[in-house]
Amino acid sequence: MVIDIHVHPAFFEPINEDEKKEELRHDELNLHKNKTAPLQHFFNKMNCAKIDYAVLLPEDYSSQMNGEVLVSNEEIKKLVDMAPDRFIGFASVDPHDEKAAEKLEYAFSVLDLKGLKLHPSRQDFHPSDSFMDDIYDVCEKYDKPILFHAGLSFEPHTTSKNCRPLDFEDLAEKRKDLRICLAHFGWPWVRETAMLMLKYPNVYTDTGALYFDSAREFYTQMLTKDVPMTWIDRSLRHQVMFGTNDPRFEMIRMSEAIDGLGFRDSTIELIKGKNAIEFMRYDPSGRNS
């Protein structure tokens, strides 16, 4: 089973009935010239990339947007309900919302979302800020993971502040039962990400990075040279998850490129699905791990 742990559904047709909202999403995510996509088109892409399930990530920056949520937990729930055989939903909350922990509890217990997505730079918090504790407590209570944006961000007015892998070390050390993913391999600080994964088994990463060159060229650089392939194939093979960051990057070519890097077949199976199941503690095929 192949799982893409990192998909942004902001431009899926069923949640884009409002043109102004669609325009807002283009501006706030810095994604342009892409049309809204019928679900069938996205499924066609998944099929070409041989992806069985996509993890859908919302964005709640409401404290910076006069209370408006860019992509809401309810919209994620709507999409999952439309295609439970292809989609897995994560939640988002704005940490500066005083009801964030309460909303997250609702997302896990009522909406049945399987994890939390946070963006420390865009949402203006540090992973070790004390006001984050209530949110982390809810994740631990429900045994749900957090996928943090890490490294470079292409969203507007968003620096890499608070998103360097080392910014997450105190959290990884303090909460060893909390599974966290430093997305995009924390690029360009990929060796910091590798260092954290080596020391902390609760730290994961995903492969949603394609900042230069073709998928094949960039992955060869990032996953076999910047981080030597043997480091992943021998030591970190249970903590790297396949993610594409669709629609910013290229689902089909990234999926093919991973397969051709030279990892053991068993490592590819871990990266492309089994690690995501372990990270989420959720097997969409019905077998809870």
Next chain:
Amino acid sequence: MIKIIPLQIMTDQYNQYFIITEDVKKAIAASGIRNGMVTVETKHTTTGITVNEALECLESDIDVFLKRLIPEDAPYSHCHMLPDYGSTGGNPTGHLKALLTGNHCHFPIIDGKMVAGGAQDIWFCEYDGPSQRTVNIIIEGSE
């Protein structure tokens, strides 16, 4: 008189070929134009419009030929972040294949019928799918 009739095509493969001759003939019939010209033009830069014989073996040969001429793993310049898009442009092979097959074709219309050779069919070629595509069928002439 000129009429533009869009033909929507949702492709489901990375590279894929469709014979759209009948769609064009239906558009001509619906237009009411009896004598003139039809232009079939794709609105995209990683697709092609070409005229060839509608044979399975030829489709295979064309596909294999284009892939041999324009391999996926060659070093292309069009593989980088595109600031205007906020996303990666990594489809140089689609653009180059489109270059070879062109983006349009023309046929005359006489007495309401498209005039074509017996082996001539109109192909729509997808080179960067899956995607949602639009082909404009542009009919000019008199009723």
